[in-house]
Amino acid sequence: MQKTLTIETKESKEVINITDKVSNLIERVDEGICLIFGLHTTCSVMLGEYEPGLDEDFLNMFEQLKPKGPFIHAHNPDHAPSHLFSSMVGEQVSIPIKKGSLVLGTWQRVMLVEFDGPRSRNIVIQTFKSQ
Numbered sequence: 653m654q655k656t657l658t659i660e661t662k663e664s665k666e667v668i669n670i671t672d673k674v675s676n677l678i679e680r681v682d683e684g685i686c687l688i689f690g691l692h693t694t695c696s697v698m699l700g701e702y703e704p705g706l707d708e709d710f711l712n713m714f715e716q717l718k719p720k721g722p723f724i725h726a727h728n729p730d731h732a733p734s735h736l737f738s739s740m741v742g743e744q745v746s747i748p749i750k751k752g753s754l755v756l757g758t759w760q761r762v763m764l765v766e767f768d769g770p771r772s773r774n775i776v777i778q779t780f781k782s783q
Contacts, residue, residue: 694768696741
């Protein structure tokens, strides 16, 4: 089963907990794997703890790691750090499914990390049933 989740980001950089939205799309799969894949080159999908303040800590870390350039990126050099971060963090995660639910650690959440917003972001949710 494949579905697309659309997320409207509101900030130029933000971390959004999308765990519940993803979970709602996989309820019919008893056991298998869920692939969560972002269709963009300036945002990422990652797993981690999501709590008040930690989202800002992630953004502050990315800001501290932000390369200064000069950039050779042909399209728009200002977007180069967003592309670099997206590739570094990654556009996908795979999570086991058991009894219709994502198998996550106690504090793990699925997060969309926006590096170049605000934008409309499409996330593909692909589930694979175990045989």
